[in-house]
Amino acid sequence: MKGYERYDEVLDAQQLLLSLIDLARQRGAHPDKLLKGTKLFSSDLSKKNLAKNGLTCSANTLLTVIENCSKLVQGNEISFLLGKRYFPSQLGLLGQALMNCRHLGDMLRLCQCFQLDCFPLMNLQLKHYNKNSYLIFQSAVGKLTKNQQVFITEFMLSALLGAIKYRCGVLPQLTMHLDYPEVQHIEQYHVHLNMKANVNLHFDQQICMFTIASEQLYLPFNDSAMSLKTIALEQISQIDTRPYPISFIQQITNYLNQEILEKDDLSQEGCAQHFGYSSATLKRKLASHQLNYQGIIDAIRSQQAIFQLIVCQHSNEKIAGDLYFNDVSNFRKAFKRWTGMTPNTMREQHCFN
Template sequence: MKPIKLVTPISGDPDAPTQNLVGLGALAAELAAEGISVRDLFARTGVDAAQLEDARARISHRQRLAIYRNAKRLAKRSDIALLAGARQRISDYGIYGYALISSRTFGDSLLFSLDHVTMAGPAVRQISFRIEGKTAILRSHGLDTLGDLLPFAAEFWRSSMTALFSRVLESPFPSKRMVFPFPAPPHWRNYERMFNCPIDFGADRMEWHFDAKVLDMPCPNANPITAEICQQVCDVVLTEGPGESELVRRVRAACLNSPNRFPAAVRIASELGLSLRTFHRRLAQEGLSYQTIVDGMRRSLATELLENTHMGIDMIAERIGFADATSFRKAFKKWTSRSPSDFRHPERSG
């Protein structure tokens, strides 16, 4: 079934400071309860502890993952991400949270949350939403680049959103099933207690199934004036940072959603309802070309796969659309001035 909504929240450049720090306070608080400081949580990430309280501070996708990796390493409990997410309050998400809670219905709240999901700091490349019969389904895409961080990122994201949505409704969120593409962790019993629904591990996808009836439920704190003000502020926040244009986001989403990754420009133009000439002209007006976008996406995917997974060079080359590993190595060295092996193991190249 075609999704009702498909969003691509992560910038094509994993080092671009496009994400704020909302939501990370709960992770810091949970670790603090174990005696771990914010300074230690942010160590070697390039993020300062003071930024946690700075509304204008921005971090990159790569920095967020580095923070997750520190949390995973430092925590005494294996379920730290679940517990941290459950701490989330509306105020932890700032104006984004207040926009959700003041929406007319939960359906309005959900669609707004997806349109502005970059503000919530997701770690996945793409999120889709669809309805099948009486079940609404949120699906996360582009998970392979997370490597061994996937369980942590999935637990923190799902428990955070469950807590946030429950607070929007002022009642437990009606999840029907959670589906995860990794084996059951040692704390797997905590999943059912946290999400109050059946859990499937070891699947070929990551999905969140919930009762579609909740979409029509009025939000107890709905206020049209507050909602409009908050939504306008969120729109401004999304456009004031070093983000991407709507056209570039749509191009990246079309590429990620294509069964043949990085198809020809003419196909992408057609999917966007543009002639090839108009497509190239509009990108040129932004100082871009389709090839530069593709190269940027390939570089981003390659660096994440090299950093976060043990995937072989040949497989990475195939995954990002190169004919062979030799072509990939040549392109990667042009992008980064390092070979893929040196990038993955910098200590060996010193």
């Protein structure tokens, strides 16, 4: 099944694009300036044209508007406001299904299954260790600029925390680790992410994720209705025939994660053959996302190594063996190339438990 790519026009423009433009316009940004570089004009987004044509857009169009918005709008609150209004009102039938999930774990699973509709720009990977669960964020559409990365992460955090509070009534204890330096608009994090309540935040980390006690993920929602969830999902299946459940980049990432786990073929030729491409075609597709094959492997290994090191507290020898390295020395060199520090230095500086 095909995964959507950066330039595929498969995103519902009304879901995120229009909401973002409306928020920016309310703060003085002209819609045509926000759309600069997208080949769209504000007239294309009129209610009449939307009703007639059912406008879709690509991830690249949305990313371009995010970049423009970050430069044109003062205040740095739009990403948070966009996230707050996202669930459940912007998600239609899927919002109804999410509202009637059994627990938070069920909601996250549904978000992963409907990535294109929930979070088309970001992958969510859920890991468990000891008594905690870790939700890791990764780009679903290739390389991002700094503005895009920060905006999308803020949107994701605002949407997810809003959904958790909406369904649970109160926020459970959460810890967030963000892979970028502390921002100048830190007050927006305090205002919109309830940092004075149960949310602890750490910037300039080597991994982007938030931590929650596993028991909190599976506390049942007593007011959920499984029949309504089933009906909503059946209606979605009848009207949505798009062959794009997840992104092309996530497909590649999932495949390579499994190959590393099984210590199997990591060659570009093997990956291309698995997806029915020539090696040259795969290389070209990755380049259109501003990525290369070895870079993806390095990013996967780096993330797995960091998680095992600072969360699981595994030894260098175990991590090296798990990640396809012939010896510990090669692992140490690769780790320093990925992160700028040795495994032991990172182990001393970070502790998630």
